[in-house]
Amino acid sequence: MNGFSDHREAALWVQTKTPAKVGFRFREMGSSARMRQTESIVTEKKSGFTATIIADSLLPGKRYEYELLINGKLEKVDRKLEFQTPALWMHRTDPPNFDVAVGSCTYVNEPFWDRPGKGYGDSMQIFKTIADSKPDLMLWIGDNTYTREGDWNSRGGFNHRYTHTRSLPEMQTLLSSAQNYATWDDHEFGPNDSDRSFWNKDISAETFRNFWPMPSQPLGKGPVTSTFSWGDCQFFMLDDRWFRAPNNSSDSSRAFFGEQQIQWFLDALTYSRANFKIVACGGQVINDARVFENYAVYPVERRSLLERISAAKIPGVFFLSGDRHHAELSRLERAGNYPLYDLTTSPLTSGVHNPGNEANTLRVPGTLFNGHNFAMLHFSGPAKDRVMTISLKDNRGNTAWEKQIKASELK
Secondary structure, rough: OOEEEEEOOEEEEEEEOOOOEEEEEEOOOOOOOOOEEOOEEOOOOOOOEEEHHHHHHHHOEEEEEEEEEEOOEEEOOOOOOEEEEEOOOOOOOOOOOOEEEEEEEEEOOOOOOOOOOOOOOOHHHHHHHHHHHOOOOEEEEOOOOOOOOOOOOOHHHHHHHHHHHHOHHHHHHHHHOEEEEEOOOOHHHHOOOOOOOOHHHHHHHHHHHOOOOOOOOOOOOOOEEEEEEEEOEEEEEOOOOOOOOOOOOOOOOOOOOOHHHHHHHHHHHHHHOOOOEEEOOOOOOOOOOOOOHHHOOOHHHHHHHHHHHHHOOOOOEEEEEEEOOOOEEEEEEEEEEEEEEEEEEOOOOOOOOOOOOOOOEOOOOOOOOOOOOOOOOOOOHHHHHEEEEEEEEEEEOOEEEEEEEOOOOOO
16 A cells, blocks of 8 residues: 655555565656665564555655565565655646545445444445546545454454455555545544543554554654645644543533644644645534534534634635535635635445435535545646635546635635
């Protein structure tokens, strides 16, 4: 799998079935130069036999081909292995055009561990569809795997569940062609609707990092918060579980993101000079219906965060969310400021949910979609007229709806 990538280095990830010495060889696409070799790492049972290895001394704006070595021998793979580095464009050219795929909620059936009855997971066709769309980046924004009762109490259980999902043949081309970035929601964090009280969250976070190479860790080894940039966008991958108080807590000011994360987030937003500041988290932020696990169920912290973003006059903020098993676009009008949007895209393969008469008064008409889906974000245009085109796609790649948002509309 391709992990994060920057101008000088990129993360490459591999998992073996037993302990093995692994490494990669790589070179710029189209080059006849001899392949360079990364360091080698021996995979271990404790980390699920996973390894994240850095390909370094790279150049910006290039595509690289790579090969996998196991115990010093070339491993034959039935697909192209490619990664890329972001362009070095600032103060030089207009930002590059690029495409980002976004999805959440991947359930893969395993009858022995599943509840009795019809499997909750559906066709895995959607991963081939996303790969065929050729995104530069793939954002996995929560419930990227679904842990079960047999998984929560042991390191082996977490490793098994991640391995079971990651082993999907349908997912392989996507994982080894796009650059993959992730945050989590409750189902890979722990039990359904789990919060900061989850007894095994340290092991859960460690497993997440073993299976998802992280581009940054501004809050340390606990929360899976991270940030990275690509083109004229800065992406903020927030953690809605580590600091979260129980949903049914009687404390009206209970935490959702938590003050430590919020303070870092506001500082980072304020510092950022990106045209688009894309904020991804597992749960809906802008939907004002106080149902399920929406941020609206945490009204004091939600109101405070939105007021602080408004008071700081931070341009370019746009939210992405998952969790809800349907897709929609929410829009919050703000007096004297630009509107805040929240694009919800869910599910990839999990069960579909129809919100019925749910009172999301901020839903943009015509954007509700009940079916397996993902979103494509296309960023294009000259530096002073950048546009984000949102396309909501079904699992066959058909466009359910499309909307353009200019950077100038988020100022």
